Amino acid sequence: MLTCQQASQLISQSLDHPLSWYELMQLRLHLMMCGACNRFRKQLNVLLVGLRKIRTNIENDSAIQLPLDAKTRIVEKLKSNQHSQ
Amino acid sequence: MSNNVNDWLNDHGDYLYRFALARLKDTHQAEDAVQETMLAAIKNNSFEGDSSIRTWLTGILKHKIIDMQRKLIREQPVSDIIDLDASNESMDDFFDKTGHWLDKPQFFDMPDHALEQSQFLSVLDACMQKLPKKLKAIFMLRDVHEMENENICKELDITPTNAWVMLYRARMGLRKCLEMNWVKG
The missing domain is CATH 1.10.1740.10 (RNA polymerase sigma factor, region 2, helix turn helix motif)
Structure with a gap:
């Protein structure tokens, strides 16, 4: 029987690689009976969804633009790079 | 061209x-x-x-x-990135000697309402910035840049065990930080 500590470790590891059949069975059994570990799993999901949301919010925010001076600098850099080739 | x-x-x-x-x-x-x-x-x-x-x-x-x-x-010294002794201590902080939660995880979810949601996300962002440098580095590689564990281990020259322990610690800390700082309404 898994402790909550062991269960929480497996939940975290399941985000990085597939668990073995045995680990998965043990974890499922634990989760059937443990509200706290279910909430922990939910917390980690919310965490990852939230981080992704932060990224897409910035990606889709058309008010954020490559600053003009940076753009000019990049164009210059590209030009000088092409001349040197 | x-x-x-x-x-x-x-x-x-x-x-x-x-x-x-x-x-x-x-x-x-x-x-x-x-x-x-x-x-x-x-x-x-x-x-x-x-x-x-x-x-x-x-x-x-x-x-x-x-x-x-x-x-x-x-650019950071390796010892600064890998600190497993400290990690063992903090891992125990969340559980008693028999492996039970000291503080049971509380329910929270990402709000649907736009204003609430942006508040929630800024708390999450602040929590992430607060992670210790070394944990933040590996957490970013895995959960933000979505790099495979295998490559992270190669990159940082650490064992898979080191990697999962550090990721576990980072996630543990983050969700606790959210729990403490995300107060609804």
């Missing part, structure tokens, strides 16, 4: 910049990443018609971002 690149920069520069900013969180680094991407794009023009220009450029940018993250990590 040069016309092409200028077009690319005009059409996709803003998007690439936002993509980089979303991951690097630093305007200067994001500008550099866009520049490096453009330079790489003209150097080895491997664009094939079956994907859009934007997808192709974004693919190059992803690599550039991870390269930059790598350099940042390499």
